[in-house]
Amino acid sequence: MMACVRTQVGIVGAGPAGLLLAHLLHREGVDAVVLEARSREYVEMRVRAGVLEQTSVELLREAGVADRLDREGLVHEGISLRFDATDHRIAFTELTGRSITVYGQQEVVKDLIAERIAAGAPIEFEVADVAVHDLTGDAPRITYTDATGRGQELTCDVIAGCDGFHGVTRDAIPAGALTVYEHVYPFAWLGILAEAPPSHEELIYAYHERGFALHSMRSPRITRLYLQVAPDESIERWPDERIWEELHRRLAADGFSLTEGPVLEKVITGMRSFVVEPMRHGRLFLAGDAAHIVPPTGAKGMNLALADVRRLAGAVTDFLRHGRVDGLDAYSDACLRRVWRAEHFSWWMTSMLHRAEGDDAFQRRLQLSQLRYTATSPAAATSLAENYVGLPFDAT
Ligand code: FAD
């Protein structure tokens, strides 16, 4: 027998998008149920993004979930572009008055889950067979199997598809109703987490003839490092010694030495740009990676997910409380303006910093010219800086 439950908002996925949406709705007195395919431990351990725009920090603070972020987050006032074995600092705060905060995505996820559980609000982990139905009616439904193996049905006013790029909600929309824009890059990133103090106070984006490298961090004891690798590269071909050797080469600069430490995690991630339009079908609203993907070079993925649900929470609340549909009707277009800005910025950073197979000397000269211009022209540096720290929500 299937158990039937009613809620106002059914949220598929407990990543940053689904969890912040649930929290913002809870603060407005709107009921929601969050359904997550993985276990709580798994989503809290999953290492992904690490940079919060100032706009995201402010959003989390306004939502009352930034206590630990404010205590443990590392505020950075700039980054380095490293090329010709020299650092060229982009001074965010000097150029824009704003900064970024390094705080792991899984820490944001932990904080939001703890908040939801403390509030006694519904969140179900390890659900299976999630399917969405009746999207164009006024009572859309979600069916799923709960963690005990029991079939469940959730009837909602609105469904939020926050289930990431590989989720099921986007695919439930008839193909003819969506337009897909996609670009796949001819490289991937190999990322490691190392138990070693960061080797530099700030992030370093390194352009090197052997390929891109990135020095980032998670805490004063944990370094996060990335290497550009071939798109079909297998992790078995990268024992730790080879990774460190390559990082030393690509990050080499006068007066810099890279501190090594035990490798706690290593993973290869493909790079793509992807957008679906519109981000809505009837009463289903897509948010975050379910609707758009950026290559990680601009550090925008998690930030876009948070910006989407900020808008969605307001629109859904207006609809459920006052019957107003204007916010819901404007949702997709308004999000897509910010999404396309981030798509361009992420593609631009990626194109400037990576070496693609088959690139010729002409392209390398163009990349170096763009890097030098960005590092020396206050106008060009400010353009990078204002995109990186996050444009105000309604600026685009
Ligand atoms: P997600 O975080 O993907 O959350 C979706 C959730 O839905 C997941 O918990 C998933 O388990 C769940 N789910 C999926 N299918 C179902 C289903 N059928 N039923 C129920 N639940 C389901 N961005 C950066 O800026 N920097 C980075 O370094 C970076 N590294 C990344 C590395 C990887 C491997 C990946 C995949 C992404 C990375 N990103 C990075 C992007 C960033 O992490 C995402 O943009 C961000 O996670 C988006 O949040 P979200 O909530 O939309 O989606």
Ligand code: PHB
């Ligand atoms: C990270 O710390 O994981 C990170 C930082 C900046 C990026 C991508 C990833 O552009």
